[in-house]
Amino acid sequence: MQRWRWAFFLGFLLAAGLAWGAEYGVVEAPSGLILRIWPARGHPKVTTLPHRTKALVILVSGQEETIDGLTGRWMLIEHQGRRGWGFGGFVRLTGEKVAHPDIDWKTWRNDRFGYSIAYPPALLSPTGDTPDGGGQTFRSGDGSVSLTVSAQPIPSGKTQTDLFFEAMDSCPGGKKGPIGDDFFCFTGSDERTGHYRKVALIEGMRYSFDFTCPKDRYYQYLPLAERMHLSFPNLPPKTPRPASDTLWTYAGQDGSVPPVSTDADLPTTFVLGPRTFHLWNMGALVIREEGRPDVQLQLPLPDDFCIDGFRVQLLGENLLFSLNLSTGTDGATRVILVDPSRPAVVWTAFLETFNFRTLRAAAGFLYVGGLGTVAKLRLSDGTFAWKHEDLYDRGSGSFNSFDEARQEGDHVVFICAPQPTKGGNPAVIRVDDATGRIVAKTPFRGQ
Structure with missing residues (x-):
């Protein structure tokens, strides 16, 4: 398991669970307690705490396990500047609660653009607004850790x-992190400094998040950066809207892709019609409806992927899940059709893309688009009638996402609308519906 993936997973846990507070625990295992980078046996060791060591327990996971005849939960433990997961069956909690910088948080809000971010005041303090009033820089007492947030209109053109490639190129190391429909993250480091960068693009605005810390303390602070990025830019909710001209309903207050909690006790919960859904990041799904038994399913995910975010849409009596997936370094999309009445997974389809949209359902087919990708899926089994990838035109920025797929005679026309600030004609890909042959490919013009 990659170390970055552990930090990514941990960041969600911190966001979901640290309100419970930290308390001390004592190691009772005679041979000591191994702390690992992931809450499971066999993963790389961080350190070993000797018998009778008193250490700080920051978080207790939700999944019980039995090891050497003892049943317990994995605990996130911190001692002498080292942090890792230890099996709680070998730890006795003392009940002694303590303050911890991960627990007591404040919110800073930007009045000009209406966004906000939560931060730990025990570590970071605001140092003053940026000259244009659009952002803020936070620093630690010794100046070694900093966070700068800002907002500005997306530049014309x-x-x-x-902006994705600009953010990647400007982040030392430029490793891809979590990606959603309207945001992307990068991690990396240079000789001295570790970086965590997020860019969110929402309604013509670019919201930037840039966290830095000493390179030798990068993995200590990365979970903190993960938690803060989840609260950024925290804009007021918008009114839900349907996708294209369909009757499908998106989950999430504004149709965006909500993050998924990875705490086993805290699934992401949302409501569609009479049903309440609980979704865990590893694909477990519970559907509840008054007067009916609970429906429990496991959504199939590829190896090493977990769910970053999701959309769920009503397609007749079935549910169509579009899942943003991540390994911590790679992103992808899985489309899953669920029949809640059986209950059963009807089919799954996997695409290596983001900016994903399910655009249109007609005559037993589903038309989808993503970054440089257009495809036609069979609703009967989720197989591709045809698919085209690597369509993105970097020179003009065309075909980075698609807003509509409409039928024009024998052709399906995929439309990539320009941003309102640019004007000009949309980028269009015209495909022969029956054969899948690309008839025409027209990039943006007049921008």
């Missing part, structure tokens, strides 16, 4: 994919 810049596409979402342009």
Whole structure:
């Protein structure tokens, strides 16, 4: 398991669970307690705490396990600047509660653009607004850790994919982190400094998050950066809207892709019609409806992927899940059709893309689009009638996402609308519906 993935997972746990507070525990295992980078046996060791060591327990996971005849839960433990997961069956909690910088948080709000971010005042303090009033820089007492947040209109002529590559190129190391429909993250480091960068693109605005810390303390602070990025930019909710001209309903207050909790006790919960859904990041799904038994399913995920975010749509009596997936370094999409009445997974389809949209359902087919990708899926079994990838035109920024798929005679026309600030004609890909042959490919013009 990659170390970055552990930090990514941990960041969600911190966001979900630290309100419970920290308390001390004592190691009771005669041979000591191994702390690991992931809450499971066999993963790389961080350190070993000797018998009778008193250490700080920051978080207790939700999943019980039995090891050497003892049943307990994995605990996130911190001692002498080292942090890792230890099996709680070998730890006795003392009940002594303590303050911890991960627990007591404040919120800073930008009045000009209406966004906000939560931060730990025990570690970071605001140092003053940026000159344009659009942002803020936070620093630790010794100046070694900093966070800068800002907001500004998206520059004219810049596409979402342009900004994606700009953010990647400007982040030392440039490793891809969590990605959603309207945000992307990168991690990396240079000789001295570790970086965590997030860019969110929402309604013509670019919201930037840039966290830095000493390189030798990068993995200590990365979970903190993960938690803070989840609360950024925290804009007021919008009114839900349907996708294209369908009757499908998106989960999430504004149709965006909500993050998924990875705490086993705290699934992501949402409501569609009479049903309440509980979704865990590893694909476990519970559907509840008054007067009916609970429906329990496991959504199939590829190896090493977990759910970053999701959309769920009503398709007749079935549910169509579009899942943003991540390994911590790679992103992808899985489309899953669920029949809640049986209950059963009807089919799954996997695409290596983001900016994903399910655009249109007609005559037993589903038309989808993503970054440089258009495809036609059979609703009967989720197989591709045809699929085209690597369509993105970096020079013009065309075909980075698609807003509509409409039928024009024998052709399906995929439309990539320009940003309102740019104007000009949309980018269009015209495909022969029956054969899948690309008839025409027209990039943005007049921008």
